[in-house]
Amino acid sequence: MTISRINEIIKGETITFGSNEEDYRVCFASDLMSDVLRIDTDNLMLLTGLANMQAIRTAEMADISCIILARGKKATKEMIDLANENDITIIESPYSMFHIAGILYNNDIKPLF
Incomplete structure (x- = not known):
């Protein structure tokens, strides 16, 4: 799924845009970054409510x-600057993590586990 399609279905706004338009098929939802660090999957989206440099x-x-x-x-601003330096796309959505996860799942984005 493309960034533009993701934005469309979760009422998202792209704040930073990575260098390429990847096809995302898997999402992991977590506020616990130590869990995220144990993941090794290509083209993974991270869904989180943690809006900080971590x-x-x-x-x-x-x-x-x-x-x-x-x-x-x-x-x-610091998050945006670092994301731009590392070609990381940031999308902001007004929906809860549960709501976003449900929308993505119903649009064929698979959970990691």
Whole structure:
């Protein structure tokens, strides 16, 4: 699924846009970044309510190229700068993590586990 399609279905807004338009098929929802660091999956989206530098640093270390911020959380300037440096897409959505996960699942995005 493309970033534009993801935005459309979760009422998202792209804040930063990575260097390429990947086809995302898997999503992992977590606010616990230590769990995220144990993942090794290509083209993975991270769905989180954690809007801080730790989320961006974790995505960088785990080679995750798309972060969806739930519950209307806003990326800070520092988050945006670091995401741009690392070609990480940040999407902000007003929906809860549960709502976003359900929408993605109903649109053929698979859970990691």
